[in-house]
Amino acid sequence: MIVRKSMGRASLLLLVLLALGFFFATYNLLTMIMHNRGSGLGNWMTDDFDVFDPITRMTKETKKVGNRNLYFHVALTATDAPYSQWQCRIMYYWYKKVKDMPGSEMGGFTRVLHSGSPDSLMDEIPTFVVYPLPDGLDRGYIVLNRPWAFVQWLEKATIEEEYILMAEPDHIFVNPLPNLAHGGHPAGFPFFYIKPADNEKIIRKFYPKEKGPVTDVDPIGNSPVIIEKSQLEEIAPTWMNISLRMKDDPETDKAFGWVLEMYAYAVASALHGVQHILRKDFMLQPPWDLEVGKKFIIHYTYGCDYNLKGELTYGKIGEWRFDKRSFLSGPPPKNLTLPPPGVPESVVRLVQMVNEATANIPGWDVE
Numbered sequence: 001m002i003v004r005k006s007m008g009r010a011s012l013l014l015l016v017l018l019a020l021g022f023f024f025a026t027y028n029l030l031t032m033i034m035h036n037r038g039s040g041l042g043n044w045m046t047d048d049f050d051v052f053d054p055i056t057r058m059t060k061e062t063k064k065v066g067n068r069n070l071y072f073h074v075a076l077t078a079t080d081a082p083y084s085q086w087q088c089r090i091m092y093y094w095y096k097k098v099k100d101m102p103g104s105e106m107g108g109f110t111r112v113l114h115s116g117s118p119d120s121l122m123d124e125i126p127t128f129v130v131y132p133l134p135d136g137l138d139r140g141y142i143v144l145n146r147p148w149a150f151v152q153w154l155e156k157a158t159i160e161e162e163y164i165l166m167a168e169p170d171h172i173f174v175n176p177l178p179n180l181a182h183g184g185h186p187a188g189f190p191f192f193y194i195k196p197a198d199n200e201k202i203i204r205k206f207y208p209k210e211k212g213p214v215t216d217v218d219p220i221g222n223s224p225v226i227i228e229k230s231q232l233e234e235i236a237p238t239w240m241n242i243s244l245r246m247k248d249d250p251e252t253d254k255a256f257g258w259v260l261e262m263y264a265y266a267v268a269s270a271l272h273g274v275q276h277i278l279r280k281d282f283m284l285q286p287p288w289d290l291e292v293g294k295k296f297i298i299h300y301t302y303g304c305d306y307n308l309k310g311e312l313t314y315g316k317i318g319e320w321r322f323d324k325r326s327f328l329s330g331p332p333p334k335n336l337t338l339p340p341p342g343v344p345e346s347v348v349r350l351v352q353m354v355n356e357a358t359a360n361i362p363g364w365d366v367e
Helices: 002-038 082-098 142-156 197-203 229-248 250-271 345-360
Strands: 072-078 106-113 127-129 163-167 171-173 225-228 297-299 304-306 320-322
Touching (some): 072 082, 072 142, 082 106, 082 171, 082 345, 142 229, 142 250, 163 229, 171 345, 197 250, 229 250, 297 345, 320 345
Parallel strands (some): 072 106, 106 127
Antiparallel strands (some): 163 225, 304 320
């Protein structure tokens, strides 16, 4: 009994620490957003391992330009934590629903699971199991496993498509997504807080002057990006190495924090001479983007907090809220309460889509 109580207290402490970590990461991003909006700059810019890979095959006639297959494979990296699992289930539900709609050029789907062993979703979601980084190498920054996961997957998996969409568990396909890459240029989403030019001193540690101007480093992360498989096979090892080097450099680690791995992808791409087409319409991020319109992906990384008048409460828990971090230890319940009148369409649409998924995914009520 004493052991059980001690374990319970330890588990509770872990959840509290995780919640605090997520809170401060989100708070820092909210602070950046509010600061940039206040200054007028806040606009959204333009081996011996058993693997499991039941890759979903394309059911549509292959669309080609010349001999090139334009369909792209959807790949997201994930862990086996409950927090990651429920997001992956919702993401995969909407992938299946949108995949065959007119205008979609989605091909197969793979969850690249970097926990090192199968989990409970193997039969539900097409999954490829890879190793995490060796113990301690990520130093608590679990995102460093992402480039290492892609390196392993690209080396071992059979991927039919010539293009890959790098996605994340907290993405929801809200409109059919075509292949936005063109002419050897991948497509990426420009993040306002990825500012290579403003961090030139640090960027030059990894992208020396002889390689070109710092403006060659795109203001992006690896996700969402649609890229040729052959390009990603070249970039991924460099991306992994740059990520580890950045984490090992105290100045860089302090400056880039939770977006370090995003900068590493941008630098790695530039080192390989790859420039991205920057698509503002690739993604929207509630609550800052107010309308869905013709955008393709909802990214629900930010907490959505409102009072009952429908007013956004910046950095303060609202009378109504939806925040994925409220569900660290398990999935959200079915039939979440919709936002009050006056809340932007993007937030209403997000909650409606979460509710539809949880109502239709088998076994959600027994989670």
